[in-house]
Amino acid sequence: MTIEEIQNEIIDEFSMFDDWEERYQYMIDLGKTLPLIEDQYKTEENIIKGCQSKVWVHADIQDNKVVFTADSDAIITKGIIAILIRVFSNQSPKAIIEADTDFIDQIGLKEHLSPTRANGLVSMIKQLKMYAIAYQTQLQ
Amino acid sequence: MLDAKTIRKDFPILSREVNGKPLVYLDNAATSQTPQQVIDCIVDYYSNYNANIHRGVHTLSQEATDKYETARQTIQKHFNAQKAHEIIFTSGTTHGINLVANGFSSLLQKGDDVIVSALEHHSNIVPWQMLCEHTGASLKVIPMNEQGELVMNEFDNILSSKTKLVFVNHISNALGTINPIEDIIQKAHKFGAAVLVDGAQACPHIKPDVQALDVDFYVTSAHKMCGPTGVGILYGKEVWLNKLPPYQGGGEMIAEVTFEKTTYADLPHKFEAGTPNICGGIAFGAAIDYMNQLGFDNIATYEHDLLVYATEKLQEIEGLKIYGTSKHKTSVISFNLESIHPYDVGTILDKMGIAVRTGHHCAQPIMDYFKIPGTVRASFAFYNTISEVDALVEGVKKAKMMLS
Numbered sequence: 203m204t205i206e207e208i209q210n211e212i213i214d215e216f217s218m219f220d221d222w223e224e225r226y227q228y229m230i231d232l233g234k235t236l237p238l239i240e241d242q243y244k245t246e247e248n249i250i251k252g253c254q255s256k257v258w259v260h261a262d263i264q265d266n267k268v269v270f271t272a273d274s275d276a277i278i279t280k281g282i283i284a285i286l287i288r289v290f291s292n293q294s295p296k297a298i299i300e301a302d303t304d305f306i307d308q309i310g311l312k313e314h315l316s317p318t319r320a321n322g323l324v325s326m327i328k329q330l331k332m333y334a335i336a337y338q339t340q341l342q
Numbered sequence: 343m344l345d346a347k348t349i350r351k352d353f354p355i356l357s358r359e360v361n362g363k364p365l366v367y368l369d370n371a372a373t374s375q376t377p378q379q380v381i382d383c384i385v386d387y388y389s390n391y392n393a394n395i396h397r398g399v400h401t402l403s404q405e406a407t408d409k410y411e412t413a414r415q416t417i418q419k420h421f422n423a424q425k426a427h428e429i430i431f432t433s434g435t436t437h438g439i440n441l442v443a444n445g446f447s448s449l450l451q452k453g454d455d456v457i458v459s460a461l462e463h464h465s466n467i468v469p470w471q472m473l474c475e476h477t478g479a480s481l482k483v484i485p486m487n488e489q490g491e492l493v494m495n496e497f498d499n500i501l502s503s504k505t506k507l508v509f510v511n512h513i514s515n516a517l518g519t520i521n522p523i524e525d526i527i528q529k530a531h532k533f534g535a536a537v538l539v540d541g542a543q544a545c546p547h548i549k550p551d552v553q554a555l556d557v558d559f560y561v562t563s564a565h566k567m568c569g570p571t572g573v574g575i576l577y578g579k580e581v582w583l584n585k586l587p588p589y590q591g592g593g594e595m596i597a598e599v600t601f602e603k604t605t606y607a608d609l610p611h612k613f614e615a616g617t618p619n620i621c622g623g624i625a626f627g628a629a630i631d632y633m634n635q636l637g638f639d640n641i642a643t644y645e646h647d648l649l650v651y652a653t654e655k656l657q658e659i660e661g662l663k664i665y666g667t668s669k670h671k672t673s674v675i676s677f678n679l680e681s682i683h684p685y686d687v688g689t690i691l692d693k694m695g696i697a698v699r700t701g702h703h704c705a706q707p708i709m710d711y712f713k714i715p716g717t718v719r720a721s722f723a724f725y726n727t728i729s730e731v732d733a734l735v736e737g738v739k740k741a742k743m744m745l746s
């Protein structure tokens with residue numbers, strides 16, 4: 203699936219929720235169930251410091267596609283990471299570089315991606331794109 | 343006895359909604375809300391007599407100067423300083439601490455000791471570390487115990503004739519512990535050391551008497567006590583303020599300037615370079631008047647009742663641990679739910695319109711002591727109510743249910 207298709211799928215899923223509680227419960231459940239990163243990659247250098255919750259990101263390239271794994275010590279942050287990984291992982295570097303994150307608005311999680319929010323997610327998206335740019339340069 | 347329901351009418355912000363729910367504001371230790379009386383004072387300043395002070399011959403400048411200096415006297419009276427010029431207007435607590443730290447950089451030398459407490463906010467650690475790096479003095483720490491209290495025996499052990507300065511907060515921002523500053527000041531003075539007390543967390547709850555305390559420096563911010571942001575004071579004993587060199591150069595702080603030499607102005611202007619936060623200073627005076635009208639004894643009694651009730655109710659929640667359990671504390675409760683990140687709890691509470699602080703509260707050494715990434719901190723003011731405490735307790739229960 204393309205990034206846009208996955209984003210539309212997520213928007214559809216979230217449109218079934220009536221209120222914030224259902225949306226958050228869904229994200230919390232995502233955060234609880236997904237093993238997102240191997241312990242060996244939860245290193246100091248893979249940490250994106252976000253003041254309050256820590257975020258770890260690791261990137262790899264397989265068959266010209268970037269595979270991301272990530273984690274956080276806060277579960278709501280982890281839930282949002284799970285959504286971001288679903289969108290960005292297993293895509294070509296070019297697609298990742300060109301993708302936008304407007305869908306976050308549409309699923310009612312905009313406040314988590316405010317640059318002033320102390321959860322490291324904005325830096326995380328920047329980091330995902332940086333990895334994609336690095337791999338894109340390698341591929342060329 | 344305070345009637346919070348009536349008092350709340352003074353605070354327009356308290357009637358707003360957040361995320362579709364009535365705001366429950368429990369982040370008072372970060373900043374307090376502003377009553378209409380203080381807002382009116384700010385509007386009045388800009389509407390009627392906004393002018394630069396201390397130098398104009400025109401009427402507006404004179405009126406603004408009078409009001410600004412009257413505010414200084416209000417503050418002097420409030421803290422019971424002997425002289426009005428012992429009150430230096432600053433941009434806030436951090437500015438006051440840095441002013442004193444900078445002043446001492448020319449008075450300290452290698453072999454001297456500086457003592458801080460383990461309960462400090464970063465703003466009361468970093469300037470002293472910088473001071474020690476610069477002068478070669480050593481930084482020593484009064485440790486804390488499991489209850490979040492300073493271990494005073496250890497203070498006795500590290501205090502010596504080498505000690506030149508002791509820095510301690512009156513009340514810990516992260517835990518709410520009231521520190522035994524009377525004892526600390528007395529002991530430090532026996533060795534000739536000066537004491538600076540950071541009163542940012544104390545002034546919203548109690549009325550410090552700087553002469554009775556015999557404290558050398560006392561700093562605080564207006565925005566913690568119903569005033570505006572960006573203004574605060576440094577109280578310093580006259581003898582100390584005369585000893586310290588000026589912090590910043592500029593207008594207002596000079597007596598005479600030639601290219602050969604500048605002579606500094608007398609206190610307090612020596613430390614008030616440039617155009618100050620005139621409106622802020624005046625509004626700080628109005629805030630102090632407002633709080634004194636309510637009465638600090640009434641405020642203390644009311645907030646203590648809130649603290650006792652909230653502590654009891656929160657402790658009923660299984661898996662909730664409170665950090666900072668001293669008998670001597672103000673209306674601050676720092677807590678965590680077992681194996682749940684404070685950020686998650688704060689996020690769910692915000693969704694319910696409840697404003698609390700989460701994180702390390704700029705006091706990482708305290709969090710390291712307890713081996714936690716941070717806490718959820720609910721801090722209560724005199725305008726909070728029992729039903730808001732109930733809303734918090736329900737919110738925490740819901741967060742626990744969703745996050746476990």
